[in-house]
Amino acid sequence: MVVSFLLAVTQRAKAQTDADALMIPKNYFCAAAVYTHGSWDHYWEGTFKRDNQNLGTVSTNVYSLGGNYGLSNRINLLFMVPYITTNASAGTLRGEKSFQDLAVTFKWMAVKEEIGRGLFSVHAIATGTLPLANYEADYLPLSVGLHSKSVALRALLNYQTGRFFVAGSGQYIRRDNITIDRNSYYTTEMHYTNEVQLPNATNFMFSSGYRSLKFNAEATFTKITSTSGFDIRKNDMPFPSNRMNSTAVGLILKYSFQSISGLEFTAGGNYVLDGRNVGQTRSGFAGVYYVFSTKKEK
Structure with missing residues (x-):
């Protein structure tokens, strides 16, 4: 997962993600197709915000296919496969086009209790993630990813009263080391190896909004922080082991078609308010979801 110069990196059975409290019922499957576009023309070189005339505007397109299956009413299994293209409007660097990383998620609703007038739930x-192609990680900001295997653990708390909810989650992301196509590189010291130790990261997210059978609206606040890493040197290119921090706000809208049972449309966007060694990305996305039962009725 690349925090940084990419995108991030989305009832009657409702489509849901690895970052919300919605669960799909047992024996239901949700098929998803999502398109995301993001771009930036300013970035933080360490904590110094600047532009780069040799890059112009850097843009990213992400085409994702995924699914979610209800193993039980409390346990869901999700997967997502993204194909990513990158481009810079100026300079001579060419963008990349490649499948990125397969993401597989296990989601468990560990607690579900009525508290006061609302419903409280805890999710583990x-x-x-596993790279799907041999793309080049040492090509930021135009790489499609970091080409690292990773494991992330998230705890999510959600409280809903009526149609309004508030939620908060904390996630720890552990990344494996990667190898790059050179035998030495400099960070804050010289390394005579092709192996790069990537920083791990924390991800805290807070959200609040409105949920009904027909329409959902959710506002989000996300803060991602690397646990180590170094800053981009002045007038240098980014490197996979840079410290990449970002603070972003977002909006997610979801509409369920009443005339076609199980069909849903999702749209939204995100904006990076502040960061360190990341682009100030504006992004928007749109997705189509279809939820259906895999169990034949007798």
Whole structure:
């Protein structure tokens, strides 16, 4: 997962993600197709915000296919496969086009209790990623990813009263080391190896909004922080082991078609308010979801 110069990196059975409290019922499957576009023309070189005339505007397109299956009413299994293209409007660097990383998520609703006038739930969420192609990680900001295996653990708390909810989650992301196509590199010291130790990261997210059978609206606040890493040197290119921090706000809208049972449309966007060694990305996305039962009725 690349925090940084990419995108991030989305009832009657409702489509849901690895970052919300919605669960799909047992024996139901949700098929998803999502398109995301993001771009930036300013970035933080360490904590110094600047532009780069040799890059112009850097844009990213993400085409994702995924699914979610209800193993039980409390346990869901999700997967997502993204294909990513990158481009810079100026300079001579060419963008990349490649499949990125397969993400598989195990989502468990561990607690579900009525408290006061609302419903409180606790979710434990584990996600693993595996690179699907031999793309070049040492090509930021135009790489499609970091080409690292990773494991992420998230705890999510949700409280809903009527149609309004508030939620908060904390996630720890552990990344494996990667190898790059050179035998030495400099960070804050010289390394005579092709192996790069990537920083791990924490991800805290807070959200609040409105949920009904027909329409959902959710506002989000996300803060991602690397646990180590170094800053981009002045007028240098980014490197996979840079410290990459970001603070972003977002909006997610979801509409369920009443005339076609199980069909849902999702749209939204995100904006990076502040960061360190990341682009100030504006992004928007739109997705189509279809939820259906895999169990034949007798």
